[in-house]
Amino acid sequence: MLTKQRKLILSHAQRDMMRKAGRANAELMDFLRPHVQAGVTTAAIDKLVHDWTYDHGYxxxxxxxxKFPRCCCTSINEVICHGIPDDTELKDGDIVNIDITTVVDGWHGDQSETFMIGEVSEEKRAVMQCAFDCMHMAIDQLTPGCRVASIGETVVPEAHKRGFTVVREYVGHGLGRQFHLDPSIPHFPNRQSRIDRLFPGMCFTVEPMINAGTRYTKSDKVDGWTVRTKDGRPSAQFEHSVLMTESGPEILTLTKDGPQKGHQF
Structure with missing residues (x-):
């Protein structure tokens, strides 16, 4: 296990490449921010992602x-993740998660953010707040060499305390030259996450998906990608790319204009 994990340890030069990719991805999120509003289609958001990304040489x-057909994922209301951009217009009262991953010189920056469109219900606002807070709480308690399980041990009690549930089928992951690497980063504690550790030089995502109702999911059998809550109630997610350093976790995808730790929606 340790031999396998040592392959993920990045040199200082490689860490700088991941920082560059993370910064680019955060810049893209800030670029999209003013366009995420009522009347805009998710396909239009995807085109913005495409044009900005390739105009920058990424x-x-x-x-x-x-075989995913688009440049980003747009997941509205009860869609947990992997929503495919199409001609659906965002409308007042929606929440939408935008998940973007930019490849810069072969290295991946990965993050997602949930946006409120106009005035949203208290339930949607609360589940968004929970997802955002759980992400930052999980990152804050990470230390060099800690168990991956510390993430789930933080997220689950906090979500349950607020009356929400944590998705188990979809998890965070290692990140680097490949999109998805070991170790798996579940947002609930399990046997493997109690074994795996996060050593300095490892890069990974923390991306809890929080449901207002049941934690159970259902996949769209038609498009093969879209994942919804089984009970149709809303779901929210926030995600950052994180680098473990010798002094603790470093978030690589912080935006300038987006919500910062402690933000109240």
Whole structure:
């Protein structure tokens, strides 16, 4: 296990490449921010992602990944993840998660953010707040060499305390020259996450998906990608790319204009 994990340890030069990719991805999120509003289609958001990414000489990791047809994922209301941009218009009262991954000189920056469109219900606002807070709480308690399980041991009690649930089928992951690497980063504690550790030089995502109702999911059998809550109630997610350093976790995808730790929606 340790031999396998040592392959993920990045040199200082490689860490700088991951920082560059993370910064680019955060810049893209800030570029999209003013366009995420009522009346805009998710396909239009995807085109913005495409044009910005390729105009800068980067690549969109999701485009063509296991035949995914778009440059980003747009997941509205009860859609947990992997929503495919199309002609759906965002409308007042929606929440939408935008998940973007930019490849810069072969290295991946990965993050997602949930946006409120106009005035949203208290339930949607609360589940967004929970997802955002859980992400930052999980990152804050990471230390060099800690168990991956510390993430789930933080997220699950906090979500349950607020009356929400944590998705188990979809998890965070190692990150680097490849989109998805070991170790798996579940947002609930399990046997493997109690074994795996996060050593300095490892890069990974923390991306809890929080449901207002049941934690159970259902996949769209038609498009093969879209994942929804089984009970149709809303779901929210926030995600950052994180580098473990000798002094603790470093978030690589912080935006300038987006919500910062402690933000209240």
């Amino acid at each position: 690549k969109a990791a999701t485009l063509g990944y296991q």
